[in-house]
Amino acid sequence: MFNQKCIQTLIFHIFLLTLRTKTSDGLKTKANKISCGLGSGFISRHPVLANIGIICIIAILGIYVVYVAIALFTKHGQSEELPGVEGETYTEAVNILHKRGFKVDIRDSLYREDVKPGRVIEQFPKANSIVKPGRKIFLYINAVHPREVVIDNNGSPNELAMKGESFRSAMAKLDELGFKNVRVVKVLGSTDRVVKVSANGKPVRKIQKVPVSASIVLEVSDGRLGAVKDSLQNEELMRYYQENPEIYQTDESTGVEDPGNTPSEIEEEEEQTNTSYLE
Numbered sequence: 001m002f003n004q005k006c007i008q009t010l011i012f013h014i015f016l017l018t019l020r021t022k023t024s025d026g027l028k029t030k031a032n033k034i035s036c037g038l039g040s041g042f043i044s045r046h047p048v049l050a051n052i053g054i055i056c057i058i059a060i061l062g063i064y065v066v067y068v069a070i071a072l073f074t075k076h077g078q079s080e081e082l083p084g085v086e087g088e089t090y091t092e093a094v095n096i097l098h099k100r101g102f103k104v105d106i107r108d109s110l111y112r113e114d115v116k117p118g119r120v121i122e123q124f125p126k127a128n129s130i131v132k133p134g135r136k137i138f139l140y141i142n143a144v145h146p147r148e149v150v151i152d153n154n155g156s157p158n159e160l161a162m163k164g165e166s167f168r169s170a171m172a173k174l175d176e177l178g179f180k181n182v183r184v185v186k187v188l189g190s191t192d193r194v195v196k197v198s199a200n201g202k203p204v205r206k207i208q209k210v211p212v213s214a215s216i217v218l219e220v221s222d223g224r225l226g227a228v229k230d231s232l233q234n235e236e237l238m239r240y241y242q243e244n245p246e247i248y249q250t251d252e253s254t255g256v257e258d259p260g261n262t263p264s265e266i267e268e269e270e271e272q273t274n275t276s277y278l279e
Helices: 004-018 025-033 040-045 047-074 090-099 167-177 225-243 263-278
Strands: 103-110 120-124 136-142 148-150 182-187 194-199 209-211 216-221
Touching: 090 103, 090 120, 090 136, 103 120, 167 182, 167 194, 167 216
Parallel strands: 103 136, 182 216
Antiparallel strands: 120 136, 148 209, 194 216
């Protein structure tokens, strides 16, 4: 290890070599007197070797200084166990961490129904982690009110939100906005489209803010309306044919079904019969 006097001498020699052409003879003489056994004779006879040696010494000293500075700055070799503050109020958590010398930073405010408002719901690093003294600790606080978002911001406020959108698109959007409690109800309709969105039992309209904790009911048409109509029509026809078997008759000679009289023709015949009876 170099003592303070030698370090001062080396620094002075560097200054002397840099400004050799401008340094007076008197200054060189003074430098020779306070030198620490290095001597200016060797420097004057072998300036290249002297410069290389001085550069090496300075490099070693520089590395040592940087190592010491990094060790002091990063607190190398020092560690401490991080206390857990999840579930504590914001004030209590900050006091606990400050007493242990840690810095505190609020990263974000989230909302959870199972945690009281204003409580710490998550910390980073985790509790009981081994960290450096004075490290910054990030806290996530439970918000007092749930975050509110707009489900559909396109259109007039009098229109129903998401009406006419596809089922997949609506579900992806609700999931992206952060809704967790979503129930899908199928209603009779002709296409697989959204009919209505309700939050906590009330219809949601466009440009309306809804808390992400709300219970969402997504009414979607099931696309069976056309099939149901066809089924009802067929059922009515079958019932009518059963009640009126004379409508379809089979020609015994050809074996081909003869549609016979249609319902309208039957009604006309009945009217003519009634008219002739009255006459």
